[in-house]
Amino acid sequence: MSPLLEVRDLHVRYEARGGTIRAVDGVGFSLARGEVLGVVGESGCGKSTLGRAILRLVEPAAGTIVFDGEDITRLDRRGMVARRRDMQVVFQDPFGALNPRHRVGEIVGEPLVVHRVGDRASRAARVAELLELVGLPPDAARRHPHEFSGGQRQRIAIARALALEPRLLVADEPVSALDVSIQSQVINLLSDLRARLGLSMVFISHDLSVVRHVSDRIAVMYLGRIVEIGAAAEVFDAPAHPYARALLSAVPHVDPSRRRDRILLQGEMPDPAHPPGGCAFRTRCPAAEPRCAASAPALAARRIAGAPPREAACHLLEAA
Amino acid sequence: MAEAPLLAVEGLTVAMGGTPVLEDVSFSIAPGETLGLVGESGCGKSVTALSAMRLLPHPPARVLGGRILFEGEDMLALDDARLRAIRGNRIGMIFQEPMTSLNPVFTIGDQIAESLVVHRGASGAAALGEAARLLDLVGIPAARGQLGRYPHELSGGQRQRVMIAIALACRPRLLVADEPTTALDVTVQAQILDLVGRLRREMGMAVLLITHDLGVVAETCDRVAVMYAGRIVEEAPASRIFAVPRHRYTQALLRTMPAANPPGRRLPSIAGTVPPPGARGAGCAFAPRCAAALPRCAGELPPIAGAPHRVGCWNPAEAA
Numbered sequence: 001m002s003p004l005l006e007v008r009d010l011h012v013r014y015e016a017r018g019g020t021i022r023a024v025d026g027v028g029f030s031l032a033r034g035e036v037l038g039v040v041g042e043s044g045c046g047k048s049t050l051g052r053a054i055l056r057l058v059e060p061a062a063g064t065i066v067f068d069g070e071d072i073t074r075l076d077r078r079g080m081v082a083r084r085r086d087m088q089v090v091f092q093d094p095f096g097a098l099n100p101r102h103r104v105g106e107i108v109g110e111p112l113v114v115h116r117v118g119d120r121a122s123r124a125a126r127v128a129e130l131l132e133l134v135g136l137p138p139d140a141a142r143r144h145p146h147e148f149s150g151g152q153r154q155r156i157a158i159a160r161a162l163a164l165e166p167r168l169l170v171a172d173e174p175v176s177a178l179d180v181s182i183q184s185q186v187i188n189l190l191s192d193l194r195a196r197l198g199l200s201m202v203f204i205s206h207d208l209s210v211v212r213h214v215s216d217r218i219a220v221m222y223l224g225r226i227v228e229i230g231a232a233a234e235v236f237d238a239p240a241h242p243y244a245r246a247l248l249s250a251v252p253h254v255d256p257s258r259r260r261d262r263i264l265l266q267g268e269m270p271d272p273a274h275p276p277g278g279c280a281f282r283t284r285c286p287a288a289e290p291r292c293a294a295s296a297p298a299l300a301a302r303r304i305a306g307a308p309p310r311e312a313a314c315h316l317l318e319a320a
Numbered sequence: 321m322a323e324a325p326l327l328a329v330e331g332l333t334v335a336m337g338g339t340p341v342l343e344d345v346s347f348s349i350a351p352g353e354t355l356g357l358v359g360e361s362g363c364g365k366s367v368t369a370l371s372a373m374r375l376l377p378h379p380p381a382r383v384l385g386g387r388i389l390f391e392g393e394d395m396l397a398l399d400d401a402r403l404r405a406i407r408g409n410r411i412g413m414i415f416q417e418p419m420t421s422l423n424p425v426f427t428i429g430d431q432i433a434e435s436l437v438v439h440r441g442a443s444g445a446a447a448l449g450e451a452a453r454l455l456d457l458v459g460i461p462a463a464r465g466q467l468g469r470y471p472h473e474l475s476g477g478q479r480q481r482v483m484i485a486i487a488l489a490c491r492p493r494l495l496v497a498d499e500p501t502t503a504l505d506v507t508v509q510a511q512i513l514d515l516v517g518r519l520r521r522e523m524g525m526a527v528l529l530i531t532h533d534l535g536v537v538a539e540t541c542d543r544v545a546v547m548y549a550g551r552i553v554e555e556a557p558a559s560r561i562f563a564v565p566r567h568r569y570t571q572a573l574l575r576t577m578p579a580a581n582p583p584g585r586r587l588p589s590i591a592g593t594v595p596p597p598g599a600r601g602a603g604c605a606f607a608p609r610c611a612a613a614l615p616r617c618a619g620e621l622p623p624i625a626g627a628p629h630r631v632g633c634w635n636p637a638e639a640a
Binding site for chain 2: 043180258265
C-alpha cells in the first residue's frame with residue numbers, strides 16, 4: 001500500500017536578523033497508514049517547523065509533500081483548507097490553543113462549522129460523541145476552558161483535532177506541559193485513538209522516553225536535518241549516528257540498568273543562521289575527521305555492526 | 321546521622337492567603353549531601369525551598385510553624401542583615417529560568433563580581449579576576465573576554481552556567497537548585513548536572529535539588545524526599561526509594577513513567593487529580609486516588625515514620 005504521507009527534500013527558511021535560517025534543510029521521510037513516526041531533537045533542530053510545514057501552516061521554500069497520493073504543495077489556499085480535514089494538529093500548550101471565551105462545545109464543534117458538516121443537531125451529537133471519546137463528561141460542552149485542568153484541556157484540544165475524522169495527526173509536544181501522572185493518561189488516550197480510528201501520527205517531542213513508548217519509527221533531527229531514522233527499538237537501543245548516541249546517552253533513568261555511559265557533548269548547538277559547513281554536527285562530534293568538513297553526509301542506508309543497515313547521515317558509517 | 325545536619329527543616333507549615341500550602345514538612349541535609357525534593361506541580365516543593373531561604377513574599381505567604389536551622393541558626397529568627405550575610409554567601413541559589421534571575425542591564429562579569437564585593441569585601445579588580453576564574457570553572461571558555469557580555473547575548477545553557485558561577489562565587493556550604501535544568505535541552509542538562517556534581521565533590525558542598533524529573537533525581541541524589549499535596553510522604557536513600565518505593569503515591573508515580581513500561585503497552589495511570597490547597601481533607605491527601613486505601617485513610621493522617629526509609633502511609637507496600 002502506498003504511504004499516507006511522503007515528504008521529499010523539504011526546505012523551510014526563515015529570514016532572521018543574523019541571516020537566513022534553514023529551519024528545515026532537505027528533510028525526506030514517509031509515513032505508512034496507521035504508523036506513528038516520532039521526531040526527536042533539541043531546541044532549534046527544526047522538529048516543530050517540520051510539523052507545521054507538513055500541514056503547510058508554514059510555507060515550505062522547496063520540496064514536495066504528498067498526502068494520500070496528492071501533492072499538497074501545489075494546492076491553492078482553498079484546496080489546502082479542504083485538505084486539512086484529513087490533517088490535524090495538537091500543540092503543547094492546551095490553554096493557548098483554546099479560546100477562553102468560548103464554551104468547550106463550540107471549540108470542539110468549530111471545525112464542523114468551518115467545514116459545513118451537518119446541521120446544528122447533528123453537530124451537537126458529534127460533539128457529545130467526541131467528548132466521550134476523549135474521556136470528558138457530557139456536561140463539559142457547556143463549560144469554559146478555564147474550568148478544566150491541564151490534562152483535560154489537552155483532551156479538549158484532541159477532541160477538536162478529531163472532529164473531522166482526520167487520517168493524520170501531527171502532535172507537537174502534546175504531553176510536555178503535563179505532570180507525569182496526567183501524561184500517562186493522555187498517552188493512553190492517543191494510543192486508544194490510534195487503535196480505534198486507524199490514525200497515523202507524527203509525534204514530535206523532546207522527551208525521548210515518551211517518543212520511544214508511542215512510536216513505531218523514530219527520526220532524530222539536528223540543525224534542520226534528519227541524521228538518523230529507523231525502527232524505534234533499533235534507533236533507541238543502538239543509535240548509530242554520533243549525535244543520536246550522545247542524545248540518548250544524556251537521558252537520565254530511574255532504572256540503573258537502563259543507564260548508558262554518558263557521552264558529554266562540548267558546547268551547544270551552533271547558530272542556525274550560520275551552521276558549520278559539511279556535516280553540521282562535526283563541531284561537537286567526538287569522532288569528527290577532516291572529511292566531515294568537506295561535504296554534508298547524505299541520509300542513506302549504512303552498515304551497523306551486528307544489526308541490519310540503518311538510515312543515517314554520517315561519513316564515519318560505511319554505506320550499505 | 322553522625323554529623324550535625326547543615327540544614328534542618330522541622331515541622332515547617334506555611335499558608336498562602338490563609339490556605340495551608342505546606343504542612344509539617346521536616347527534612348535535613350548533612351554537609352556534602354545531595355537531597356532531592358520531588359513531586360508534581362503544586363506539591364509544595366518550590367515553596368519549601370523558597371520558605372527555607374525566607375524568599376517567600378509575605379503577605380500573602382505566612383509561616384505558621386516550624387524551624388529552619390542552617391548551621392544551627394534559625395533562619396526564621398534572623399534579621400534582614402544577618403539573612404543577607406547568609407544568602408548568596410553560605411547558601412547559593414539557582415532557579416529554573418536564568419533569564420529572569422539575571423539583571424539584563426549589567427554585564428555577567430559585574431553580576432558575578434557583585435556577590436564577592438558584597439559578601440567578601442573584595443576590590444573591584446580582584447572580584448573581576450575571580451569572576452573570570454569562576455566562568456572558566458563552569459565551562460564558559462575564554463572567560464576574560466566573556467565578562468563584558470550581557471545576559472541576552474548568551475544561550476539558555478550559558479545563562480544557567482552564569483547563574484551557577486554567581487551561586488558558587490562565595491563557595492557556599494549549600495546550593496539550593498530549583499528545577500535548574502528543566503528549561504534546558506537534554507544534552508545541555510547532562511553538561512550542567514555533570515558540572516554541579518563535579519563542583520560538589522571538589523568543594524564539599526551540599527545540594528538541595530528540587531525537580532519533577534525522577535530520572536534526574538535518581539542519577540544525582542544521595543537521598544530523596546517525595547512530596548504530595550504539601551507534605552513529605554516518603555523519604556529514603558535514592559537507591560532504596562526507586563528500587564522499593566513504599567508509599568502508594570511514589571509507587572504509582574514510578575509505574576506511570578513510560579520508561580518503566582514496555583513500549584506501546586497501556587500505561588498505568590493514577591485516577592483523579594491532586595486536590596488543591598484547602599481541599600485536602602483530614603486524612604491522607606492521596607487516599608481518594610489510592611488503589612490500596614483503607615477505610616481509615618480518608619479520616620486519619622498517617623504519621624511519617626521509619627529510618628532510614630521514612631514513609632507516611634497506613635498501608636505501605638512491602639519493604640521487600
